[in-house]
Amino acid sequence: MTSAALGAVMLASACGGDDGGGANTGSAEPGEVEGSVTMWTYPVIADETEHRNFWDDTIAAFGEEYPNVDVEVEIFPWADRDQALSTAIAGNSAPDVVYMIPDQLPGYARNIEPIDGYLDDDAKADYLPNAIEAVTIDGEMTAAPILASAVTLTCNKEVFDDVGQSEYPETWDDLREMAPEFKDAGYDMFAYSGDVSQTLNLTFYPLLWQAGGDVFNDDGSEVTFNSEAGVEALTFLQEMVDGGYVSEDMLTSNPPVEQTKLAQGEVACEWHSEGKNLVEFWGEENTVILPPLTNAEQIAYGTVGSLAMLSSADDKDAAGAWISFVTEAERAAEYDEASGFLPVKESTGSLYEGDPLLGEAEKYVDLTTVGPLTEEAREVMGVLAPEIQAVLIGEKEPQQALDDAAAAAEAVVR
């Protein structure tokens, strides 16, 4: 998004309170806000007890400020969360507030109450620009960001030491040059998670963006992944797979991570999951977080976790007050530290300075994007991912596969 467009978004955000249909809590005193709020969230903090305690403490603190609002936080598993949420919405039993990432927001946009009117201007102005951008659809903030991540390149130092390579890759060309050396030493240069259940935001799209391409055109009316940049990205991937430099065990399936060559220390690098997830397999001393790869562009995927209010919420003022309270800079920072995610507020500054993992990841947040924010983005992934697989298993050429996917996507985007 251009800076002008971002400015418009910020302006719309700032004005949201005045035209938000009278639901703004800004004028209401905390004691005047009444009602009950149910929030659904997921294991953002991996340790269940710690997660539960965080929310119990937060509810208690909120209760002191808003004595007439009852809050219940329910923690569900990540798996099948969309099915559970969509069924609940259809059955009129949806929660008032739910944790969402940008990938989900367009699909639920019709069911979401814009949050602009419930956050005060200072809180909105304190957000990092890319956090606001990640939750803004049609000029309105659909959710209040609470955390971020940067999924950049991660490499295994032990593998590099064993191969005798002291430099880490920075570009596609570096990968091309280093790959034969690693292959000769019995290592794969990188792992590519090609299973269709894997979001392309973490796998192919970073390559597409690095090649200078994008998934959709500016207004989202047509797909553009079959551009020259798209072909270049997929050709690079094909070339590396055909050369025997990419782990085969993850190309078409999604085995449990501990069973993969990646976890077993037989792969040099990856960019489809955060480096912190590999520490238990590689050890902290061997997990090296690096900047996003560069080709035409230097860019990677990063998510923004946020709290959205559903339009079916009975007590919108109470739900808005809860979201505003939870996403306040200091409290959000506590949540970020407990969960190992990155802050989304300017005023928080650096949370992990000196930390070899999160401290490094934190440096590259500005080089990340959350991926396409259109309602059809997921369905387009659904038609594109199998075509990419077809290239990786040698059944199609990149141009043909991308053109076939684009033709199938036409019916989706129309």
Added chain:
Amino acid sequence: MSVDTLPKARQRYRWREARIALLFVLPCLLLFIAFRFGPAVAGGVLSFTDYTIGADTNWIGLENLRRLNEDPLFWRALRTTLTIALLAVPLSILMSLGMALLVRRAFRGSKLFRSIFFLPVITSLVLAGIVFTWIFSEGGPWTSVMGWLGFADRAWLSDTTLVIPAIVIVAVWGRFGFGMLILLARLQDVPRELEEAALADGAGAWQRFRYIILPELKPALFFLAVIETTFSFQIFDTVYVMTGGGPANSSYVLVYQLYDQAFRYFDFGYASAIGLALFVMTFIVAMIQRLTLGRER
């Protein structure tokens, strides 16, 4: 008692009996209407709408069916589903029949074998799918055995041609125990004296099977054919767990497409249209089976 009053009394008695029977059946009937018939009808109606969550629902007539007709993924999923059914149904019935004949007569340990053969039916196919994913994986037992037998040592689930046989194997493994039980029950009804008479007349094993056992099994085989076809058309869990519809959509089946459209893309109208197509297809095949297998019942 006059001649006229007797039928009336009998009618009243029958009506009272029918009402009592209906009372017993009613809870089940209500549950069936609420959770089976009702949703099925609602699904049929939804297939003519653009229903999605949180938006106004519009009647769009045959638009979803027109879209189905033009959707290459639907036709591909239909082909894959039919291929699985064509392979799995006869294999499952043959396997069921073979196992039923094997454990038909009582011998030491026959009950144990029957239980073991039935075990896959009560095993979660999701759990089985996870185990079979490992079995068919690169370096897994199946791949290794195939390698020793001289076949290419490659992961079946990553191969666009071999992935369907792998899914069929798991489907048959998970179903043959049920078929065996149905056929075993029917086999108990085959008059033993008939077989003994045939044996005395010099009939061989094949002749006894062909002319005595098989005709007796025909109703059960018809039932199995319908049930197994329906099951094969509805295959989803093993595909979801083992392949995710891949590689390159080569194991993408109709119910998977229905699931994707409904729960990944929230296009419930289109998903319902896929469900309707699946229902029509199952109904037609069941009718064909009835006209062929079931006609001599």
